[in-house]
Amino acid sequence: APIGVFDSGVGGLTVAREIMRNLPAERIVYFGDTARVPYGSKSKETVIRYSRQIIRFLRTQDVKAIVVACNTASALALEAIEKELDIPIIGVVKPGARVAAAVTKNRRIGVIGTESTIQSHMYRSFICEIDPEITVVGKACPLFVPLVEEGWLKDPVTDEVARRYLKELKNENIDSLILGCTHYPLLRGTVKKIMGDAVELVNPAYETARELGSLLKKLDMDNPGVKEEEFPYRFYVSDAAEKFKQFANSILPYDVRV
Numbered sequence: 001a002p003i004g005v006f007d008s009g010v011g012g013l014t015v016a017r018e019i020m021r022n023l024p025a026e027r028i029v030y031f032g033d034t035a036r037v038p039y040g041s042k043s044k045e046t047v048i049r050y051s052r053q054i055i056r057f058l059r060t061q062d063v064k065a066i067v068v069a070c071n072t073a074s075a076l077a078l079e080a081i082e083k084e085l086d087i088p089i090i091g092v093v094k095p096g097a098r099v100a101a102a103v104t105k106n107r108r109i110g111v112i113g114t115e116s117t118i119q120s121h122m123y124r125s126f127i128c129e130i131d132p133e134i135t136v137v138g139k140a141c142p143l144f145v146p147l148v149e150e151g152w153l154k155d156p157v158t159d160e161v162a163r164r165y166l167k168e169l170k171n172e173n174i175d176s177l178i179l180g181c182t183h184y185p186l187l188r189g190t191v192k193k194i195m196g197d198a199v200e201l202v203n204p205a206y207e208t209a210r211e212l213g214s215l216l217k218k219l220d221m222d223n224p225g226v227k228e229e230e231f232p233y234r235f236y237v238s239d240a241a242e243k244f245k246q247f248a249n250s251i252l253p254y255d256v257r258v
C-alpha cells in the first residue's frame with residue numbers, strides 16, 4: 001500500500017521529495033489542496049476540517065500511513081486528527097523540533113513559518129518538552145510562500161523581503177533556524193546569505209522522512225523490496241492541475257502526471 005502525503009498545495013512536494021529519496025521502494029499518493037491554499041492564515045477549526053476531508057480522500061486510496069507535509073496543518077490539526085485514525089500519521093513539526101533541539105549549542109533557536117504556525121507555538125512546545133531551557137524565537141514570513149510560487153528563488157525582491165523579515169532574528173543570537181514551512185527550503189540560499197554560516201538551517205523534511213522510515217519498519221509496514229511499478233507516485237490536487245504540474249516538474253527529477 002502507498003503512503004499518503006498531503007499539503008495545502010505545492011509546498012509539500014519538498015517533503016515528498018525527501019520521502020522519495022529516503023524510502024525509494026515506497027509508493028506515494030500526494031494530495032495538494034490547491035483550491036484552498038493558503039492554510040497559513042486560516043483558523044484552527046478550518047484547517048482541522050480541511051485535513052479531515054483530505055484524510056477521507058487519502059483513505060479511499062488505501063494508504064497505509066499518512067504524512068502531514070504542511071507545517072500549518074501539522075501545527076494546528078495533527079493533535080485532533082491523529083486520535084481519529086487507526087493508521088499511523090506523522091507531521092513535520094515534531095521531527096523538526098527534535099532536530100533543532102539536538103543541533104543547538106547555545107540553546108537559542110529561531111523558527112520561521114506561516115502566521116498560523118508561529119502563533120500556534122507548536123515548535124516551541126515540542127522543543128520545551130525536550131529541553132525547557134531552550135529559548136525559541138518565532139517569526140512569521142507570509143510573503144515567502146507567494147514569492148516561491150512565483151519562482152523568484154534568486155531575486156533581489158526576495159532578498160529584500162527576507163532581509164526585512166529576518167532582521168529581528170539576526171539580533172536574537174540564535175545558532176539554529178527551523179525552516180518551518182514547506183516552501184522555505186527552496187529559499188535556503190537566500191536565508192543562509194542573510195543569517196550567515198554560523199546559523200544552522202534545519203529542514204524538518206529530512207527528519208520527517210527518516211522518522212517515517214523507522215516507524216514503518218517498527219510496525220513492519222515498510223517495503224524493503226524494489227518498487228514493482230514504473231511510476232510509483234500519484235498526485236492529486238483540488239484545483240489548477242497544470243500549474244501544480246509545472247511546479248512539481250521544477251523540483252522533482254521526472255515528469256509528473258496529476
Ligand code: DGN
Nearest residue numbers: 008038039040071072182
Ligand atoms: N504548506 C504550508 C506550510 O507548510 O505551512 C505553506 C503554504 C500555506 O498554506 N500558506
